[in-house]
Amino acid sequence: MNAESLPSIDRVRSEITRNRLRAAFAVLILISAAVVASAAASGGLSTASKEDVPNAPPTENHTVVTESGRAGTITAYAPDGEVIYYNNTRTKYFDADPVEGDPLTVEYAATDTIHTEKPYCGSPPCTRNVIERANLTTGEVEVLYERYDPNELAAEWHDADRINETHFVVADMVHDQVFIVDTETEIVDWLWDAQSDFPLEGGHEWPRDWAHINDVEYIEEGQMEGRIMVSLRNQDQVVFLDQQQGLLEDWTLGSENEYDVLNEQHNPDYIPESQGGPAVLVADSENAQIKEFQREDGEWNQTWVWEDDRIQWPRDADRLPNGNTLISDTHGNRVMEVNESGAIVWQVGSSLPYEAERLETGDESTSGESAAALGLESRTAAETGGDGGGGSDGLFGFEPLEFLGDLIETILPHRIYNGLLFVTPVWMGSSEFAAIGVALLAGLAWAGSEIRWQLHDAGVRLRLPVYRQGD
Structure with missing residues (x-):
C-alpha cells in the first residue's frame, strides 16, 4: 500500500464524526424505544375485565x-x-x-x-x-x-x-x-x-x-x-x-x-x-x-x-x-x-x-x-400541584421526556391531544408521546444525514437556492 492509497486525514476525521453521529442517533432511538417498551410492559390501568378492576377506598x-x-x-x-x-x-x-x-x-x-x-x-x-x-x-x-x-x-x-x-x-x-x-x-x-x-x-x-x-x-x-x-x-x-x-x-x-x-x-x-x-x-x-x-x-x-x-x-x-x-x-x-x-x-x-x-x-x-x-373557594392547578401525585426522579429534579411531553400537550390543541389519548393504548401518556417523537426525529435526521453523506462521497454538491456571492 502506497501513500496515495491511504485515506486522507480529513476522510478519517469525517468517518469518525459520522460514526459518532450514528451512535448518537442509535442511542436516542434505543432510549426512546426502552421508555415506550417499559410503559407497554406495565400495561397501564385496564378495567376491560372484572379481574383487572381495582378496589376503591372505603x-x-x-x-x-x-x-x-x-x-x-x-x-x-x-x-x-x-x-x-x-x-x-x-x-x-x-x-x-x-x-x-x-x-x-x-x-x-x-x-x-x-x-x-x-x-x-x-x-x-x-x-x-x-x-x-x-x-x-x-x-x-x-x-x-x-x-x-x-x-x-x-x-x-x-x-x-x-x-x-x-x-x-x-x-x-x-x-x-x-x-x-x-x-x-x-x-x-x-x-x-x-x-x-x-x-x-x-x-x-x-x-x-x-x-x-x-x-x-x-x-x-x-x-x-x-x-x-x-x-x-x-x-x-x-x-x-x-x-x-x-x-x-x-x-x-x-x-x-x-x-x-x-x-x-x-x-x-x-x-x-x-x-x-x-x-x-x-x-x-x-x-x-x-x-x-x-x-x-x-x-x-x-x-x-x-x-x-x-x-x-x-x-x-x-x-x-x-x-x-x-x-x-x-x-x-x-x-x-x-x-x-x-x-x-x-x-x-x-x-x-x-x-x-x-x-x-x-x-x-x-x-x-x-x-x-x-362558600366554596376555587382551586387551580398551581394551587393543587401536589394532589395529582408523581414527583420527579430525573437529574436534579428535571425529567427531559416529561418536559417535552408537557411541551407537546401545550402546543397541540386540546381536541387533538385528547383525540390522541382516546385512540392510543391506555399506558400512553405525554412522556411516551415525547419518546416516540424523539425517536422519529432521530430516525429522520439519521436518514437525512446518510443521504447527504452518500451524495457528498459521490461528488454531488447541494447548494442553497440563495447564497452569498463567492460561496
Whole structure:
C-alpha cells in the first residue's frame, strides 16, 4: 500500500464524526424505544375485565362508574370499596341513574356497535342504543327501550333521564334531537330538533357529529320545573327547553367558540333554588376544569372552578350532599371526590371513565348544594400541584421526556391531544408521546444525514437556492 492509497486525514476525521453521529442517533432511538417498551410492559390501568378492576377506598355509599372508551363497562363499588357488580357486555356505557326507592338498581344509556351483517344491519357497522335497568344485587338486566341506527359515528345516546313511571327524555346524538318517549307504547310524545334553533354552519361539520348532544336533565322543582336542560357539546352551550315554548334563549349558558366560558362540555347538573341555585355544575372538558355557574340578575356568572395538575378531559361532576364533588376524569384515568377545600379525599383508577354516581344521594346527587351556598373557594392547578401525585426522579429534579411531553400537550390543541389519548393504548401518556417523537426525529435526521453523506462521497454538491456571492 502506497501513500496515495491511504485515506486522507480529513476522510478519517469525517468517518469518525459520522460514526459518532450514528451512535448518537442509535442511542436516542434505543432510549426512546426502552421508555415506550417499559410503559407497554406495565400495561397501564385496564378495567376491560372484572379481574383487572381495582378496589376503591372505603366511602359512605355505593358508587357506580361507567366507561365508554376502548371497553364499555359498568362497575359498582360497595361502601367498603369491594366490586359488587361488573358488566362489559355493551360496547359503551354512558349516564347511569339510581332508581327512586331502590338505590341498588340503576338505569342507564348504553350502545352496541354491530359489525356483522344481520337482518337489522344490512351494511355494517350499525348501532343499537338501549335504555336498560340493572339490579346490582341480583345481576338481572332489563331492556326498557331500544332503537337501531344505520351508522356508527356519533350514533349514540349518552343520556336518558326518567320523567315518570313510563316516560324518559333522551339525548339523541344520532339525529341531533331531544325526545320524550313512552317506553310502554314506544311512542315519541315530544321532540326538539337542534336544527330549529342552531345554524348548520356552527358546531362540527354537518352531518357528521354536528351538535353532539351528550346530556339531558329533566328539572323537577323550582322556577324551571318541567323544563329540560341540554348539553350541546359542539356548540359549547348548555340550553334550556320548554315543551311548549321550545328554546329559552335567555337561559343559555355559553356561546359557540367562547372557550373561556365552556369548551366542549359534558354532563352539566342543575342545582335548584332549594339547594342554593339556580346553578349549573359542569365538566368543562377541553378546558380540563370543573366549573360552576350561578344564575344572578338574569345572567350566568362563574362562581367556582376546580382543577389540578393531572386532570385531563373530565366528563362528569356531581355535587354530593356532604359538600364534596364527585368527578370523572377520563384521560386522568380516575374517578375522585374532592372536599370543600379542594383536596382529593377519595380516588379510584379507571381506564376511561365517563360517569360516576353515588347511589344513595339521588339522581345526579340531587341534594348537593351550590358552590355559592357552600362558600366554596376555587382551586387551580398551581394551587393543587401536589394532589395529582408523581414527583420527579430525573437529574436534579428535571425529567427531559416529561418536559417535552408537557411541551407537546401545550402546543397541540386540546381536541387533538385528547383525540390522541382516546385512540392510543391506555399506558400512553405525554412522556411516551415525547419518546416516540424523539425517536422519529432521530430516525429522520439519521436518514437525512446518510443521504447527504452518500451524495457528498459521490461528488454531488447541494447548494442553497440563495447564497452569498463567492460561496
